[in-house]
Amino acid sequence: MTPKLKTATRNTQQRQVIKECIRKLSHPTADDVWHCVTDKLPNVNKTTIYRNLSRMVEDGALKRFMTENGVMLFDSTPERHYHLHCERCGRVFDVEPTLSDQIAEIVQREKQFLITGQKLILSGICAACQASAPAGNKKATTQT
Amino acid sequence: MTPKLKTATRNTQQRQVIKECIRKLSHPTADDVWHCVTDKLPNVNKTTIYRNLSRMVEDGALKRFMTENGVMLFDSTPERHYHLHCERCGRVFDVEPTLSDQIAEIVQREKQFLITGQKLILSGICAACQASAPAGNKKATTQT
DNA sequence: CTTTTTGCAAACCCTTTGCAAGACA
DNA sequence: TGTCTTGCAAAGGGTTTGCAAAAAG
Numbered sequence: 598m599t600p601k602l603k604t605a606t607r608n609t610q611q612r613q614v615i616k617e618c619i620r621k622l623s624h625p626t627a628d629d630v631w632h633c634v635t636d637k638l639p640n641v642n643k644t645t646i647y648r649n650l651s652r653m654v655e656d657g658a659l660k661r662f663m664t665e666n667g668v669m670l671f672d673s674t675p676e677r678h679y680h681l682h683c684e685r686c687g688r689v690f691d692v693e694p695t696l697s698d699q700i701a702e703i704v705q706r707e708k709q710f711l712i713t714g715q716k717l718i719l720s721g722i723c724a725a726c727q728a729s730a731p732a733g734n735k736k737a738t739t740q741t
Numbered sequence: 742m743t744p745k746l747k748t749a750t751r752n753t754q755q756r757q758v759i760k761e762c763i764r765k766l767s768h769p770t771a772d773d774v775w776h777c778v779t780d781k782l783p784n785v786n787k788t789t790i791y792r793n794l795s796r797m798v799e800d801g802a803l804k805r806f807m808t809e810n811g812v813m814l815f816d817s818t819p820e821r822h823y824h825l826h827c828e829r830c831g832r833v834f835d836v837e838p839t840l841s842d843q844i845a846e847i848v849q850r851e852k853q854f855l856i857t858g859q860k861l862i863l864s865g866i867c868a869a870c871q872a873s874a875p876a877g878n879k880k881a882t883t884q885t
Numbered sequence: 886c887t888t889t890t891t892g893c894a895a896a897c898c899c900t901t902t903g904c905a906a907g908a909c910a
Numbered sequence: 911t912g913t914c915t916t917g918c919a920a921a922g923g924g925t926t927t928g929c930a931a932a933a934a935g
Contacts, residue, residue: 607909607914627900642917647900649915665860667811667924668899681854696851700844707840709868710825716809720860724853751889751934771925786892791925793890811899812924 614638615649619659624670624680624689660715677701677714683723690723758782759793763803768814768824768833804859821845821858827867834867 611634618625618633625633631646650671653659660672664682670689672680679692679700692700701712755778762769762777769777775790794815797803804816808826814833816824823836823844836844845856 605910605914609908609915611916640917643899644901644918645916651901663807663809663811665807667807667813669811681848681852683854684857690852690854692848692852696847699847703840703843704825704836704863708825708834708836709871710827710834710863710865711867711871712863712865713828716864717861719848719854719856721854721856723855727853727855749889749935753890753933755891784892787924788893788926789891795926 611638611641611645612649614641615646619653619671619673624672626668626670630671662716662718664718665720672715674715679715679717679719681723682718682720683726684720685722685726688723692717692719754782755785755789756793758785759790763797763815763817767818768816770812770814774815806860806862808862809864816859818859823859823861823863825867826862826864827870828864829866829870832867836861836863 614634614637615630617637618630622629622633627643627646627650630650631641631643634641634646650659650661654661654671658673660674661669662672662680663669665684674691676694677697678694679697681690681692682688683690697717700717704710704712758778758781759774761781762774766773766777771787771790771794774794775785775787778785778790794803794805798805798815802817804818805813806816806824807813809828818835820838821841822838823841825834825836826832827834841861844861848854848856
């Protein structure tokens with residue numbers, strides 16, 4: 598296979614704002630990023646968001662994963678950590694690396710399965726939702 | 742909210758064959774089920790497959806989850822267990838309930854997060870693929 | 886006969902692609 | 911300038927919906 602030499606990268610306005618948004622959002626959908634970006638740069642197309650996010654994933658600057666409803670979320674936290682996805686309120690919580698490691702270790706030891714970081718999502722009901730009565734369902738955005 | 746009274750259920754030919762296929766396949770996609778069904782009943786529409794699978798999920802006869810590529814898989818194993826999804830060969834492996842319980846326990850203890858069964862999928866590279874060289878990518882079907 | 890199901894076609898949603906025009910370096 | 915990026919429109923792929931015709935009980 599051809600070595601795939603890397604091409605130059607340009608610092609467009611769009612790209613800059615996208616990066617800012619990535620920094621301030623946590624576990625955003627492409628759509629979340631788009632809303633954030635258009636606050637500052639009103640005419641950015643969603644395609645541009647997708648292309649930039651994909652590029653960042655390729656470059657390893659971002660990770661991405663799929664929720665149970667088939668929407669992808671992006672994550673810029675570099676260390677390996679897992680996610681808890683609350684099915685009631687839609688929020689995504691991080692599991693600290695230490696705890697993640699315990700889990701990864703169990704699986705790797707028992708199943709000889711190599712877990713590639715940041716791809717574990719546990720779905721269920723978060724502590725807050727367990728406490729409160731059956732609540733309304735928010736958007737899938739964060740909270741760590 | 743209205744109590745939602747349940748309506749009668751009919752035992753169509755299609756439904757019977759779909760159930761058979763569910764029994765013999767493990768972690769199938771809707772498309773897998775469709776292929777299996779049309780072997781026996783050539784003219785079944787994919788919509789019928791979807792509708793029946795969704796219904797079974799509602800009735801609790803089936804669980805379903807999403808892979809990283811946004812395709813849903815169905816699972817008829819009743820006890821709680823988790824899945825290992827190999828990113829290289831696409832196969833899905835079960836994690837026995839005992840091991841799953843260890844993991845669930847850690848998360849529940851440390852994060853007060855209530856895991857609702859069968860929604861944990863660990864992505865990575867399976868033992869076989871680690872052993873062999875970078876292989877071709879099969880379809881996401883099973884192996885336990 | 887009445888009500889559930891089916892098949893078909895079209896709608897949906899999110900994500901990706903093709904291409905010409907525009908922006909960076 | 912040269913080529914990386916963008917915007918727009920259209921294509922894709924899996925899943926869902928609307929509706930009239932067919933089947934189950």
